[in-house]
Amino acid sequence: MVKFIFPRELRLLTSKHFNFVFQHPQRAGTFHVAILGRLNMLEHPRVGLTVPKKYVKRAHERNRIKRLTRESFRLRQYTLPAMDFVVIAKKGVTDLDNHALTETLEKLWHRHCRQFQGL
16 A cells, blocks of 8 residues: 655655755656756655745745645655756745646646656
């Protein structure tokens, strides 16, 4: 039985992990959100989040974006390739409601899966 949990092992925690992704990323993005990905040597994907105060002023909005992103990743973790992902919120992301943000993330996860199959 598949367990949709989000343990510590599925998170990018240190700046070293983030820098690894930023060096040579595969990009997928929209006007509001970008997802950078890079193959890792693990057997599972990991995710890190960046929601800058510059673009998302209020803490409850930053928390909402992070919560929805983690939930989207948690539900897709078994269909994603073994990559490290960094999700970056851009200017105007607060204009998206929960459904629109979730749909955008799903489209970007799917795009990364297609890019991985092309490698």
